[in-house]
Amino acid sequence: MPEQYKTTTELERAPVIEPGHTFGTVTEKISAIVLTRPASNGWFIGFGLMFMLTMMMLFAIGYLFLKGIGIWGVTIPIGWGFAIVNFVWWIGIGHAGTLISAILLLLRQSWRNSINRFAEAMTLFAVACAGIFPAIHVGRPWLAYWLFPYPNTMRVWPQFRSPLMWDVFAVSTYATISALFWFTGLIPDLATLRDRTDKRWLKMIYGMASMGWRGSARHWHRYETMYLLLAGLATPLVLSVHTVVSFDFAVGIVPGWHTTIFPPYFVAGAIYSGFAMVLMLAIPIRKIYGLEDFITERHLQNSAKVMLATGLIVGYGYGIEAFMGWYGGDRYDAFTLWNRLHGPYALEYWALLLCNLAIPQVLWIRKMRTSPVALFLISGVILVGMWLERFVIVVMSLHRDFLTSSWGMYYPTRWDWMTYIGTIGMFLAAMFLFLRILPAISIFEMRTLLPEAEVKE
Amino acid sequence: MAKRDPIYGLMAEFDNATALVDAARKTHQAGYKKIDAYSPFPIEGLAEEIGFHHDEVPLVVLIGGLIGGISGYLMQYWMSAVDYPLNIGGKPPHSWPAFIVITFEMTILFAGISAVFGMLALNGLPMPYHPVFNVPRFSSASKDRFFLIVFSSDKKYDSADTRMFLEALEPRSISEVPS
Numbered sequence: 001m002p003e004q005y006k007t008t009t010e011l012e013r014a015p016v017i018e019p020g021h022t023f024g025t026v027t028e029k030i031s032a033i034v035l036t037r038p039a040s041n042g043w044f045i046g047f048g049l050m051f052m053l054t055m056m057m058l059f060a061i062g063y064l065f066l067k068g069i070g071i072w073g074v075t076i077p078i079g080w081g082f083a084i085v086n087f088v089w090w091i092g093i094g095h096a097g098t099l100i101s102a103i104l105l106l107l108r109q110s111w112r113n114s115i116n117r118f119a120e121a122m123t124l125f126a127v128a129c130a131g132i133f134p135a136i137h138v139g140r141p142w143l144a145y146w147l148f149p150y151p152n153t154m155r156v157w158p159q160f161r162s163p164l165m166w167d168v169f170a171v172s173t174y175a176t177i178s179a180l181f182w183f184t185g186l187i188p189d190l191a192t193l194r195d196r197t198d199k200r201w202l203k204m205i206y207g208m209a210s211m212g213w214r215g216s217a218r219h220w221h222r223y224e225t226m227y228l229l230l231a232g233l234a235t236p237l238v239l240s241v242h243t244v245v246s247f248d249f250a251v252g253i254v255p256g257w258h259t260t261i262f263p264p265y266f267v268a269g270a271i272y273s274g275f276a277m278v279l280m281l282a283i284p285i286r287k288i289y290g291l292e293d294f295i296t297e298r299h300l301q302n303s304a305k306v307m308l309a310t311g312l313i314v315g316y317g318y319g320i321e322a323f324m325g326w327y328g329g330d331r332y333d334a335f336t337l338w339n340r341l342h343g344p345y346a347l348e349y350w351a352l353l354l355c356n357l358a359i360p361q362v363l364w365i366r367k368m369r370t371s372p373v374a375l376f377l378i379s380g381v382i383l384v385g386m387w388l389e390r391f392v393i394v395v396m397s398l399h400r401d402f403l404t405s406s407w408g409m410y411y412p413t414r415w416d417w418m419t420y421i422g423t424i425g426m427f428l429a430a431m432f433l434f435l436r437i438l439p440a441i442s443i444f445e446m447r448t449l450l451p452e453a454e455v456k457e
Numbered sequence: 458m459a460k461r462d463p464i465y466g467l468m469a470e471f472d473n474a475t476a477l478v479d480a481a482r483k484t485h486q487a488g489y490k491k492i493d494a495y496s497p498f499p500i501e502g503l504a505e506e507i508g509f510h511h512d513e514v515p516l517v518v519l520i521g522g523l524i525g526g527i528s529g530y531l532m533q534y535w536m537s538a539v540d541y542p543l544n545i546g547g548k549p550p551h552s553w554p555a556f557i558v559i560t561f562e563m564t565i566l567f568a569g570i571s572a573v574f575g576m577l578a579l580n581g582l583p584m585p586y587h588p589v590f591n592v593p594r595f596s597s598a599s600k601d602r603f604f605l606i607v608f609s610s611d612k613k614y615d616s617a618d619t620r621m622f623l624e625a626l627e628p629r630s631i632s633e634v635p636s
Contacts (some may be wrong), residue, residue, distance in 0.1 A: 022601065023600060023601035024600060024601045025498060027497075027600045027601065088582035101582050119541070135591075149532065155541070156541055157537065157540065157541050158536075159543070159545060159557040160533045160536070160537050160555060160556060161537075161546075161548055161552055162559075162561060163547055165559070165561060166558040166562075169558070169559045169562040170558070170562050171561065173562045173563075173565055173566040173569075176566060176569070176570070177565065177566065177569045180569055180570065180573045181569075183573075184576070188497075188498075188599070191599045191601040192497075192600060194599070195596040195597075195598075195599045195600065196596075196599075196600070200572050207585055208583070210581055211577065211582040211583035211584070211585075212583050212584040212585045212586065212587060213582065214495060214587055214589055214590070214595075215495045215496055215497060215598050215599060216493050216494070216495055216580075217481075217493060217494040217495070217496065217500070217503040217504045217506075217509065218493065218497040218504055218507075218509045218580070219580045219582075220496065220498075220500070220503070220504065221499075221503075221504035221509060221512055222512055222514050222576045222579055222580055223499065223576060223580070224499050225512050225514040225576075226514050226518075226572045226573065226575070226576035227513060229514065229515065229518050229568075229572050230569055230572050230573070233518075233522075233565050233568050234565075234569070236565070237562075237565045237569075240558070240561060240562070240565075244558060247558075259579060281627055285606065290494070361570060373557060375543075422549045437484050444497060444498045444499075445498075447497055447498040448499070452474075453474060453500075454471060454474070454475075455474050455475050455500060456475045456503070
């Protein structure tokens with residue numbers, strides 16, 4: 001950014017890249033993680049453990065296919081248990097990646113260049129984890145493809161008036177666009193890896209993956225146009241995805257679901273949990289791979305501020321829900337509020353308020369926003385809180401039906417837990433592989449941030 | 458088939474972005490039309506300096522988005538109101554407000570796919586082999602060096618004259634690119 005556009009506070013802030021770097025050092029430092037640095041024992045242990053959790057998930061899903069969803073804690077009236085809680089949680093986490101790569105690009109927040117690559121990878125892996133749940137939740141998962149409108153011998157079509165169908169289109173579009181966005185962002189960096197490695201087989205693999213990118217000015221021009229347009233398309237898309245997810249609830253006439261605040265409140269919650277995940281990944285990665293020069297205090301601070309802001313929007317959502325329960329005059333809504341505060345799942349509700357509303361307020365303190373350890377812990381608390389929020393929305397709204405004769409309780413079984421923890425393993429195992437195979441920070445976008453990238457007239 | 462020229466072009470290497478933009482401008486102004494510039498990151502205005510003005514990517518994306526949106530809506534209309542009308546909750550078979558979400562998602566999906574594949578197709582990628590890769594120094598084009606090439610197919614190209622012209626631009630080095 002030219003000097004005259006900077007405000008005084010901007011000049012005092014921590015830099016996006018520590019001074020002293022050149023095109024060469026940025027390139028070498030980031031590509032060395034993939035090309036020359038040997039995999040440490042810690043990497044093998046971490047990846048091994050996460051791989052075992054992935055296998056545990058596959059075992060739990062295998063048993064589910066064998067026995068049916070009776071092995072889970074879902075019953076009537078609580079037909080949506082962990083599967084939907086985890087689906088909403090994972091897809092929400094993915095949203096921060098798109099926010100960083102698309103929305104912050106349109107807003108010209110150049111600091112996002114150092115974290116967009118792995119945030120996009122996070123999006124992709126989180127959407128993959130999310131996608132598992134609805135597919136295995138349908139009861140007969142081998143027929144999950146019935147969700148798509150394809151010509152079939154039954155001569156019937158999906159029901160397009162249902163938000164569940166909207167969700168199929170929203171989530172599959174989101175997964176496709178996220179994958180494309182991530183891949184196109186990688187093309188110039190794959191070319192860098194092709195040119196840096198001395199191993200012939202690696203040269204061939206990266207060469208094919210980079211599609212023969214050679215950095216021609218004409219190519220860059222079309223590339224930048226494409227990237228900007230894709231960001232412009234991904235921005236309304238990401239807002240629509242969690243909006244549609246919230247429609248799954250809000251369109252139903254269940255007390256605690258049937259409210260118009262859901263779309264904005266879901267989107268804010270998604271970004272809230274997503275930034276928490278970004279920090280939980282970025283803080284160890286920058287430490288272990290020595291990337292403090294590129295992921296600086298500035299990035300931690302900015303992410304913390306985004307969390308603070310979205311956390312307050314989420315808090316506003318809780319406030320409005322409670323207010324409408326009291327003020328709306330509907331006895332079922334009023335009961336939902338009372339039940340949250342005093343019912344059998346009151347502990348979960350109070351824990352959610354503690355994790356999402358109370359504890360994150362320490363982010364007002366500057367010291368907390370700049371301390372990696374504190375941020376890591378607070379992010380963990382927020383992730384737990386956001387998971388509890390989805391548990392409260394899904395389970396607490398369903399377990400007290402309109403008639404007391406239909407009331408029930410939901411207790412997750414070991415299979416629920418194994419599947420959930422297994423997806424965390426799968427997510428992190430994919431992250432471990434990503435760090436070793438692809439550049440975790442966008443090299444060419446980092447080059448544009450260096451002072452020497454400026455063209456002087 | 459026309460005899461293939463053994464030389465693909467002359468390539469000059471520069472240290473920084475400013476020198477490349479400057480050299481590209483001078484080369485284009487000198488009347489060389491078939492030229493290209495290579496850089497490790499996008500440089501604003503460089504494509505214009507080498508005479509590139511028509512970027513068709515936005516048009517491709519617009520067409521893709523329109524196809525996606527229209528086909529998304531028509532698909533829902535045909536399936537719900539023509540081929541298999543079903544009364545659900547008393548809603549009309551053609552309940553257009555309920556079709557908006559999927560229409561929107563299909564617009565984004567088709568526009569996004571057209572953006573990526575349109576960009577690749579217009580750039581002629583994937584192309585794993587290209588004559589410029591024959592220059593050993595060109596591997597720095599993806600790191601910290603900037604290159605300008607005058608193709609031998611240019612009308613004004615002459616191996617001695619062009620080399621002299623490029624030398625006047627004070628590059629780090631000049632290489633002949635074999636085809």
